[in-house]
Amino acid sequence: MMRPSWDFPSSFHPGCSIVIAGYVKNYVPSMLRSYAARKFLPARRVFRTGRDAKPGVENVFLVLEQNGTLGYGEASPNRYFVESVEDVQLRLLGLADFLKQQTLRSFEDVARIWSEAKDILFPSKAAMCAVDLALWDLWGKLLQNSSCDIAGFGVAKSLKSAVTLSVSHAEDLNARISEVSTYPLIKVKMDSSADLTPLKKLRAAGAKRLLVDANASWSPEQCLRLLPELEKQGVEAVEQPLPPAMDAEMEKILPASPLPLIADESCVTPEDVERMAGRFSGINIKLVKCGGLTPALTMLETARRLQLKVMTGCMLESSLLISAGAIVAQKADWVDLDGSWLLAEDPFQGPVFECGVLTPISNPGLGVALRDKPDIL
Secondary structure (H helix, E strand, C coil): CCCCCCCCCCCCCCCCCCCCECCECCCCCCCCEEEEEEEEEEEEEEEECCCCEEEEEEEEEEEEEECCEEEEEEECCCHHHCCCHHHHHHHHHCCHHHHHCCCCCCHHHHHHHHHHHHHHHCCCHHHHHHHHHHHHHHHHHHHCCEHHHHCCCCCCCCEECCEEECCCCHHHHHHHHHHHCCCCCEEEECCCCCCCHHHHHHHHCCCCCEEEECCCCCCHHHHHHHHHHHHHCCEEEEECCCCHHHHHHHHHHHHHCCCCEEECCCCCCHHHHHHHECCECEEEECHHHHCCHHHHHHHHHHHHHCCCEEEECCCCCCHHHHHHHHHHHCCCCEECCCCCCCECCCCEECCEEECCEEECCCCCECCCEECCCCCCC
């Protein structure tokens, strides 16, 4: 089956960045134009978690245009959160009439437009994320400033990011361990079998720092039995051991745990953060899960107030989403932003990922650029 390529309309031509109203005489900001396109992003190899296996991912990309300047957004719909690429694209295309009535004149407009749009896009957090990122990217380009600086974090610093060892078949395991064992931080995906072989092999290969992600696949009894074993293997933290429906059980497990326990599927939006205290040691903030950079920054602030640790994570996604995630990661305890590194093809030039270190690019907005023009531009 043919995978959809970029399908932006021919009227969207990249223009030169401009300086925002008030700095250039006679500048009159135009209304926002928008379009949403789907693109399949193949993975370097089949990506396996405790739930499924993927040869790649089809993501939805949003373009916002004002006076010839383009802002880009991305959504990585996930079936676990009852999202589909078809639904997200339709929602974003249906938002065009609303966006035509909007204009970016100040930073306050970013939050206002996103807030009004999310009511229209509800319940799709993925679609909300695409809109939010495109607004941040566009505003930064109009202002000629990086989104990281606009968020109050100054110049983005390099980050040590985990690389992911997905659930591997026995015949593939040694090759995968050889590939990742020298990286400074490795996240090991585990399923309900809770096989410790990958951890032991990584330790034998000289791996220094390890995280484990159970992807909500364990039982309470399994979890209590495994945690001491994982501590012996030098694991630093365990992500989402139980299904979210069993969050109440975490109140018993957390006090007995020798390791920090990080909520992922249990903590989706800013409204979830408060109830994580007493159940988890920290939260994993993912932009496409919570609805974008704007709610992610709220989650970060709330987590710090509650003295919860913070991990910044990702799905399979391009450098566009990774660049936005790197803003939240400036204040995180653990960084897991290897989503674009896991791809065979990345449509954007963005942060450089080398030897487990993610180095953001301090260009205006989110800092990314299309590698090639969409097919019909």
